Amino acid sequence: xxxxPTPIARVVDAALEGTVVLSFSRVGSEVRxxxxxxxxxxxxxGDGRRMLVTGGNSGLGYAAAGALAAAGxxxxxSVRDHDKGERTLTRLHEDLGDDVAERVRYDVLDLxxxxxxxxxxAARRAEAAPLHGIIHNAGAMFPDRAETVDGFERTxxxxxxxxxxxxxxxxxxxxxxxxxxxxxxxxxxMYAQKLEVDQLESPxxxxxxxxxxxxxRAQVVATRAWARRFGRSGIDFHVxxxxxxxxxxxxxxxPGFRRVMGPILRDxxxxxxxxxxxxxxxxxxxxxxxxxxxxxxxxxxxxxxxRSPTGEEDALWDRLCRDAAREPSVTxxxxxxx
Ligand SMILES: NC(=O)c1ccc[n+]([C@@H]2O[C@H](COP(=O)([O-])OP(=O)(O)OC[C@H]3O[C@@H](n4cnc5c(N)ncnc54)[C@H](OP(=O)(O)O)[C@@H]3O)[C@@H](O)[C@H]2O)c1
Numbered sequence: 001x002x003x004x005p006t007p008i009a010r011v012v013d014a015a016l017e018g019t020v021v022l023s024f025s026r027v028g029s030e031v032r033x034x035x036x037x038x039x040x041x042x043x044x045x046g047d048g049r050r051m052l053v054t055g056g057n058s059g060l061g062y063a064a065a066g067a068l069a070a071a072g073x074x075x076x077x078s079v080r081d082h083d084k085g086e087r088t089l090t091r092l093h094e095d096l097g098d099d100v101a102e103r104v105r106y107d108v109l110d111l112x113x114x115x116x117x118x119x120x121x122a123a124r125r126a127e128a129a130p131l132h133g134i135i136h137n138a139g140a141m142f143p144d145r146a147e148t149v150d151g152f153e154r155t156x157x158x159x160x161x162x163x164x165x166x167x168x169x170x171x172x173x174x175x176x177x178x179x180x181x182x183x184x185x186x187x188x189x190m191y192a193q194k195l196e197v198d199q200l201e202s203p204x205x206x207x208x209x210x211x212x213x214x215x216x217r218a219q220v221v222a223t224r225a226w227a228r229r230f231g232r233s234g235i236d237f238h239v240x241x242x243x244x245x246x247x248x249x250x251x252x253x254x255p256g257f258r259r260v261m262g263p264i265l266r267d268x269x270x271x272x273x274x275x276x277x278x279x280x281x282x283x284x285x286x287x288x289x290x291x292x293x294x295x296x297x298x299x300x301x302x303x304x305x306x307r308s309p310t311g312e313e314d315a316l317w318d319r320l321c322r323d324a325a326r327e328p329s330v331t332x333x334x335x336x337x338x
Contacts, residue, residue: 004285009035013296020302023293024188024243025264029273032294041273044280046071050130050177051279052170054078054109054163055138057088059247060185060275063268064135066096067276069103078109078120078138111138111162112148114324121169130177131170133279136163136184136219137272141253145206152323153201159215160200164222165324171230175330178234183278184223186291188241190216194306197315208253216241218316220291220300221308225317227289233330238278240292245271 005013013032016023032038051068055061056077065077069092079085085106092101107123110116124131139159148157167174167182174180193213200218202211223239231237244250244257246265251258258265277295278284290297301307321327 005035005037009037013294017293017296017298020188021264025261026243026266026270027264028243028294029266029270033270033273038295041067041276041280042070044071044277045282046073046280049073049132049280050076051133051135052076052078052124052131053135053137054111054166056104056106057084059249059268060242060245060272061135061137062088062091064137064272064275064279065104066092066100067269067272068279069100070096071276071280073103073280075104076124077104077106079106080110081108109138109166111158111166112150112154114150114157114162114165117162117165118169121166124170125173131173131180132177133181133183134167134170134174135275135279136166136182137275139185139215140249141208141212143208143253145202145211153203153206153211155202155211155215156200156218159212160218160222161320161323163219164320165326167226168324168326168328171235171328171330174235175230175233179236180234181236181238181279182223182226183275184219184237184239185275186219186239186241187212187216188243188293189213190220190241191302191306193217195221195308195312195316197312197319200319217306221313221316222320223291224289225313227287229317230328230330231288235330236284236288238284238288238290238292240274240278241298242266242271242274243293247271 016028022028051073053061053065056065057079065075068075092104109120142155146154148154190213195217220239223237226237244265245268247268274292274295286297291300
């Protein structure tokens with residue numbers, strides 16, 4: 001049972017949340033983690049849980065995989081090739097020891113290729129083992145506009161479309177393993193952007209941060225859409241933003257930001273903390289479809305103009321179904337089990 005935060009803890013948390021820099025930086029995670037009602041991730045109930053973490057070879061995904069395994073969970077990480085998978089396992093053995101690292105496996109998944117999603121999901125269903133959750137973590141800010149082999153702009157596909165397809169393909173397994181949770185790693189950058197479904201692929205105005213923020217906002221809206229449709233199937237859907245953490249992704253895509261903000265960036269474990277918490281905590285004390293940061297549900301908007309008109313959430317859902325060529329259902333509906 002998660003302890004209820006004290007009134008002091010609530011006041012301190014709210015004061016941090018009012019200031020983006022303090023909340024997103026390591027100040028936010030360090031102060032909040034000292035407040036009451038913040039159990040260590042290693043004490044969360046991981047035994048008997050099987051979790052999937054996408055992009056588990058680097059940054060937040062690597063940290064999340066290690067923390068889940070340290071809490072006793074069995075962890076499957078997705079990586080883009082076998083070399084990265086082998087290097088990840090070696091590193092986990094060095095960092096966390098054999099007992100923890102032995103709970104982690106890997107398989108290959110490229111979110112820029114919907115056929116790879118299908119193959120990966122089919123392998124999970126063939127394992128005939130439960131799956132209690134997914135952390136959709138993999139992502140990147142791409143310097144230029146490019147299309148995937150499926151013909152979609154890659155920021156949109158990697159962050160929004162392919163995770164939608166993967167959840168769809170694994171939905172019957174997640175439902176059969178319930179209670180289970182699907183957690184998506186968005187970014188505070190989405191606070192600057194509203195959802196406009198017809199702009200998701202940035203057809204005319206690609207800028208890395210703009211395309212990224214659009215995709216990250218879409219992740220928040222898609223999470224609520226999933227929760228509305230499948231929240232009573234024993235699967236919880238949540239989305240979290242990690243604040244600002246120093247990872248290989250930030251080093252390569254935002255070198256200026258890294259140079260200026262370096263001293264106050266979180267480490268990857270602090271950035272991944274809420275995703276791990278959402279994956280394993282018994283009682284989250286809040287309904288599904290929520291946006292979280294530092295273990296608390298947060299507002300989805302900081303300014304009114306990022307709210308979308310009524311109907312945009314349904315438009316996103318319809319578009320994802322169409323682009324992914326999937327109609328999500330908790331029952332197995334097709335011959336190949338998807
Ligand atoms: N760090 C932050 O401050 C921060 C802030 C807000 C949000 N986030 C989000 O946190 C998540 C993790 O980012 P990070 O900072 O940990 O970055 P990272 O160190 O670069 O890790 C990103 C992971 O995503 C994988 N990935 C990228 N493209 C992929 C694709 N097409 N198919 C499969 N996997 C793919 C990468 O694989 P490869 O190693 O093969 O490239 C890597 O494992 C991302 O969704 C990011 O947007 C991070």
